[in-house]
Amino acid sequence: EPEVTQTPSHQVTQMGQEVILRCVPISNHLYFYWYRQILGQKVEFLVSFYNNEISEKSEIFDDQFSVERPDGSNFTLKIRSTKLEDSAMYFCASSEGWGDETQYFGPGTRLLVL
Amino acid sequence: AQSVTQLGSHVSVSEGALVLLRCNYSSSVPPYLFWYVQYPNQGLQLLLKYTTGATLVKGINGFEAEFKKSETSFHLTKPSAHMSDAAEYFCAVANSGNEKLTFGTGTRLTIIP
Numbered sequence: 535e536p537e538v539t540q541t542p543s544h545q546v547t548q549m550g551q552e553v554i555l556r557c558v559p560i561s562n563h564l565y566f567y568w569y570r571q572i573l574g575q576k577v578e579f580l581v582s583f584y585n586n587e588i589s590e591k592s593e594i595f596d597d598q599f600s601v602e603r604p605d606g607s608n609f610t611l612k613i614r615s616t617k618l619e620d621s622a623m624y625f626c627a628s629s630e631g632w633g634d635e636t637q638y639f640g641p642g643t644r645l646l647v648l
Numbered sequence: 649a650q651s652v653t654q655l656g657s658h659v660s661v662s663e664g665a666l667v668l669l670r671c672n673y674s675s676s677v678p679p680y681l682f683w684y685v686q687y688p689n690q691g692l693q694l695l696l697k698y699t700t701g702a703t704l705v706k707g708i709n710g711f712e713a714e715f716k717k718s719e720t721s722f723h724l725t726k727p728s729a730h731m732s733d734a735a736e737y738f739c740a741v742a743n744s745g746n747e748k749l750t751f752g753t754g755t756r757l758t759i760i761p
Contacts, residue, residue, distance in 0.1 A: 577754075
C-alpha cells in the first residue's frame with residue numbers, strides 16, 4: 535500500500551540554525567500539507583501546497599518557514615532560523631483532492647531545537 | 649471557523665468492554681469529519697470519515713462513528729475493546745471551504761487486561 539515517507543525521523547539542531555525536513559508524498563496525490571504537534575498539544579495545520587504554490591497557510595507559518603517541491607517526488611519544509619519553540623513533531627500529509635478527501639500522513643520528524 | 653472538542657484526554661476501558669470516545673465539532677458550513685489513530689512512534693492513520701450520506705460510518709478495526717448534526721457530535725465507538733486498540737485517537741474536521749484539517753486535542757485510550 536502506498537504511503538507517505540519522511541526523513542529524518544529525528545533531528546537535533548541548535549537555535550538559529552536552518553533545518554530542512556523532507557517528505558515523499560504518495561505518487562498520484564496532488565495536495566501536500568505540513569502539520570506540527572508540539573509535545574502534549576494538538577496537531578496543528580501549517581501549510582497546504584497545490585500546483586507548485588502555497589494554497590493555504592496558518593498564522594504559525596511565518597516568514598521563517600518555506601515549502602518547496604524541488605522535483606517530482608519530494609516535498610520539503612525549511613525552517614530558516616530555528617527557535618526553541620519550533621521543537622515539535624512535524625507531519626507531512628498528502629491527498630488526491632481536498633475537503634472530503636482523506637489526507638494520508640507520514641510517520642513524522644521529531645525536531646528538537648537546543 | 650471550525651473547531652473540535654474531545655472530552656476526556658485519557659480513557660481507560662477493560663478488554664472486551666465498550667469503547668466510547670467523544671467528539672464535538674463546530675463548523676459554519678457542513679462539516680467533513682474524521683477519526684485518526686496514532687500508535688506509539690507512528691504517524692496518523694485514518695480510522696473512518698463522514699462526508700455525506702449515511703450518518704453511521706464504519707471504519708477499520710471494528711470502529712464506527714455516528715454523525716449527529718443536532719448534537720454537533722461524531723463520537724467513536726467499538727463494541728468490544730482489544731488490547732491492540734491502545735493508542736491516541738484524534739477527531740478532526742474539514743469543510744469544502746478550505747483544505748486544512750482541524751484536530752482535537754486527542755484522547756489516549758488505555759485497555760485494562
